[in-house]
Amino acid sequence: MKAAHLLPCPFCGGPAAEDNNLYPLAFPKVPTEYFIVCTNAGRTCPAAILFVGPCATFAEAAHRWNTRAKPPP
Numbered sequence: 317m318k319a320a321h322l323l324p325c326p327f328c329g330g331p332a333a334e335d336n337n338l339y340p341l342a343f344p345k346v347p348t349e350y351f352i353v354c355t356n357a358g359r360t361c362p363a364a365i366l367f368v369g370p371c372a373t374f375a376e377a378a379h380r381w382n383t384r385a386k387p388p389p
């Protein structure tokens with residue numbers, strides 16, 4: 317189920333994207349981990365490291381991303 321809506325990045329307003337198994341070699345026994353990342357991370361996004369996760373399901377990761385507190389102005 318990948319239909320969950322992802323809010324834009326609260327730091328730069330860029331689109332969010334799902335990712336998983338960012339470190340399959342470091343954690344070979346974890347079959348799948350879900351992350352939500354800012355697609356501008358490392359480029360125009362002011363947050364150097366920006367993701368939520370790992371989560372067991374994409375729905376949980378999406379929920380955590382969408383309910384994260386916004387940064388102060």
Ligand SMILES: [Zn+2]
Nearest residue numbers: 325328354361
């Ligand atoms: Zn961003």
